[in-house]
Amino acid sequence: MFSETKPWMRNTIYAWTAAVVVFIYIPIVVIIMASFVKSRFFRLPVRAWETKWYEEALTANLMHQLHLTSFYIAGSVAILSVILGFFGALAFARYEWKGRHLYQKLLMVPIFFPQAVLGLALLLWFTFLGIIPTWHTAIIAHLVWIAPIVTLVISIQVYGYDTAQEEAAFDLGANRFQVLREVTLPALAPGLLSGALFAFLLSWVNFSLSTYTTGADNTVTEWLYAKMIVGYTPLVPALGALSVYGSIIILVVGYLVYRARARSKAASS
Amino acid sequence: MTAKDGRKTILRIENLTKEFGHFTAINNVSLDIIDGEFFTIVGPSGSGKSTMLRILAGLERPTAGKVYIRDEVMNDVPANLRPTSMVFQSLALFNHKTVGQNIEFSQKMKGVGAKARRERCLEMMAMVHLPEDFVNKPITQCSGGERQRVALARALASDPDILFFDEPLSAMDFRLRKLLEVEFKDLHRRAKKTFVYITHSLEEAMIMSDRIAILRAGEVVQVGTPDEIYTTPNSKFVSEFMGEINTLEVERGKNGRFDCPQIGHSVKVANAPKDFDRGYLIIRPESVRFLKRKTDAENQATGILFNEYALGSRVQYHVKSAETTFIVERLREDAYQGNVDDEVMIGWDAADGILVSD
Numbered sequence: 001m002f003s004e005t006k007p008w009m010r011n012t013i014y015a016w017t018a019a020v021v022v023f024i025y026i027p028i029v030v031i032i033m034a035s036f037v038k039s040r041f042f043r044l045p046v047r048a049w050e051t052k053w054y055e056e057a058l059t060a061n062l063m064h065q066l067h068l069t070s071f072y073i074a075g076s077v078a079i080l081s082v083i084l085g086f087f088g089a090l091a092f093a094r095y096e097w098k099g100r101h102l103y104q105k106l107l108m109v110p111i112f113f114p115q116a117v118l119g120l121a122l123l124l125w126f127t128f129l130g131i132i133p134t135w136h137t138a139i140i141a142h143l144v145w146i147a148p149i150v151t152l153v154i155s156i157q158v159y160g161y162d163t164a165q166e167e168a169a170f171d172l173g174a175n176r177f178q179v180l181r182e183v184t185l186p187a188l189a190p191g192l193l194s195g196a197l198f199a200f201l202l203s204w205v206n207f208s209l210s211t212y213t214t215g216a217d218n219t220v221t222e223w224l225y226a227k228m229i230v231g232y233t234p235l236v237p238a239l240g241a242l243s244v245y246g247s248i249i250i251l252v253v254g255y256l257v258y259r260a261r262a263r264s265k266a267a268s269s
Numbered sequence: 270m271t272a273k274d275g276r277k278t279i280l281r282i283e284n285l286t287k288e289f290g291h292f293t294a295i296n297n298v299s300l301d302i303i304d305g306e307f308f309t310i311v312g313p314s315g316s317g318k319s320t321m322l323r324i325l326a327g328l329e330r331p332t333a334g335k336v337y338i339r340d341e342v343m344n345d346v347p348a349n350l351r352p353t354s355m356v357f358q359s360l361a362l363f364n365h366k367t368v369g370q371n372i373e374f375s376q377k378m379k380g381v382g383a384k385a386r387r388e389r390c391l392e393m394m395a396m397v398h399l400p401e402d403f404v405n406k407p408i409t410q411c412s413g414g415e416r417q418r419v420a421l422a423r424a425l426a427s428d429p430d431i432l433f434f435d436e437p438l439s440a441m442d443f444r445l446r447k448l449l450e451v452e453f454k455d456l457h458r459r460a461k462k463t464f465v466y467i468t469h470s471l472e473e474a475m476i477m478s479d480r481i482a483i484l485r486a487g488e489v490v491q492v493g494t495p496d497e498i499y500t501t502p503n504s505k506f507v508s509e510f511m512g513e514i515n516t517l518e519v520e521r522g523k524n525g526r527f528d529c530p531q532i533g534h535s536v537k538v539a540n541a542p543k544d545f546d547r548g549y550l551i552i553r554p555e556s557v558r559f560l561k562r563k564t565d566a567e568n569q570a571t572g573i574l575f576n577e578y579a580l581g582s583r584v585q586y587h588v589k590s591a592e593t594t595f596i597v598e599r600l601r602e603d604a605y606q607g608n609v610d611d612e613v614m615i616g617w618d619a620a621d622g623i624l625v626s627d
Contacts, residue, residue, distance in 0.1 A: 164359050170347075172349075173350075175349060178378055182374070183363060189365070
């Protein structure tokens with residue numbers, strides 16, 4: 001059906017791919033460069049380098065506080081959205097019930113809502129209820145947007161899973177709790193894990209919802225934004241670069257663990 | 270409960286009915302299944318056979334009627350407490366577990382220790398001809414035939430009184446299916462358990478079963494040994510379900526003969542029931558033969574031989590005669606000596622025709 005690939009075609013594809021990759025990674029490289037700059041503002045060519053902004057990012061109390069707040073919110077959102085998403089996905093993808101189609105549509109709506117509007121709406125609602133916004137209320141705000149996404153992520157796993165496995169377990173003597181522990185949860189585990197990761201990341205980088213709903217507390221993104229507006233220093237890119245290093249470390253460790261497990265599996269069989 | 274020949278009934282189905290809304294999937298079915306037999310329930314899709322099996326296994330509740338296992342009413346006993354286990358159509362193996370973990374599942378649920386579990390597992394693997402070193406193999410790396418054997422071993426490991434099979438071979442290719450049919454029958458003899466098997470293939474049922482029940486639209490139409498079903502089908506439905514067969518519409522005529530408008534003359538039938546007025550005459554393809562003279566068989570028809578098919582040890586011929594097409598099957602050494610498009614005379618004896626109703 002296809003004629004053979006000519007050299008110029010292949011070269012074009014390589015060039016295009018390289019361009020896309022460069023386009024994606026250049027901003028990250030720039031952020032890392034900017035974080036080592038001695039002068040206050042980033043200007044090319046860079047004349048002097050230093051690492052003092054990292055010292056501040058790693059030692060300042062405020063930085064710890066920001067990261068902790070972001071971490072508490074993202075961690076709570078990840079756990080809660082996976083619990084909600086697990087049951088939500090079973091209702092979404094598995095059981096046939098009256099109102100299921102309406103539920104499937106209603107669940108999508110918050111995802112498409114502009115986040116700034118959603119944040120404002122939530123703030124108004126909290127005020128109306130007499131709740132003072134703190135990082136706790138931000139968890140609820142994040143959940144409104146993230147739990148539906150996690151439900152969808154887990155649903156994909158539910159769609160591809162043969163529910164006869166549960167009947168088989170039941171038939172082989174397992175009670176309801178054992179079926180859940182031995183079959184349903186392990187079979188859906190990849191979906192639950194990717195759902196949790198997704199939730200954590202979406203919450204960690206979220207700004208629009210946090211800015212309205214954290215009250216006096218500040219997340220990393222809120223602080224970065226504020227610093228961009230007033231009082232920029234290379235501490236801003238340093239903080240950003242630290243997140244990049246964190247991601248790289250997590251990926252590398254994850255890969256090494258995966259490879260070690262695959263090796264031990266291959267050795268045992 | 271004891272059957273006529275003194276063997277015990279292990280599973281009794283009494284006036285079983287299952288309705289889904291206005292649809293009756295199973296209509297007042299009663300059956301006795303004897304301890305240790307290979308019993309097959311055959312029916313086309315939609316005949317209610319899967320629903321029946323699910324009720325017997327405790328995965329579905331009947332609308333009315335009772336299920337007994339060894340004289341005990343099972344209606345309110347859920348699947349996990351019944352002394353039965355099932356081999357599912359999709360096999361329903363636990364994909365996140367290894368072969369060994371799958372087979373050991375029921376024992377683990379019972380709280381049996383790891384060492385005893387593994388021992389039992391290896392015993393079951395030997396029983397179904399799985400090599401011992403498969404024990405740590407992930408299910409996802411097993412072939413179709415291996416998965417089938419794991420499913421069998423897993424069901425057997427719980428030491429059930431009765432094993433249910435929900436069309437486990439329907440997704441297999443022809444060669445594997447043939448191989449496993451033989452293995453199932455062989456396993457049944459070695460395992461000394463009662464097997465209740467459902468399938469839409471009467472041919473498959475014939476190969477494996479001690480007795481067969483034929484289900485049609487939620488009702489049992491005939492129960493018998495493969496031989497009884499083959500030689501004395503009690504309806505057109507059963508006889509046609511078995512595969513290619515000659516079916517002629519007949520009506521009682523003069524002199525004890527039966528009129529057959531499809532071939533244009535009357536036919537002689539042996540042992541016709543007195544009250545039989547109209548219905549169908551069933552003639553097996555292997556009972557029809559080519560005639561040299563009219564007197565070579567008690568019934569004759571003439572027609573055009575319009576095709577022949579090699580079936581391995583047999584040859585099948587289609588003969589167009591008046592308003593019907595006869596299917597004739599002969600052994601290869603007894604093949605018709607002539608050409609396609611010949612005008613041929615075929616015939617059969619009165620004793621080879623079976624009269625049935627719809």
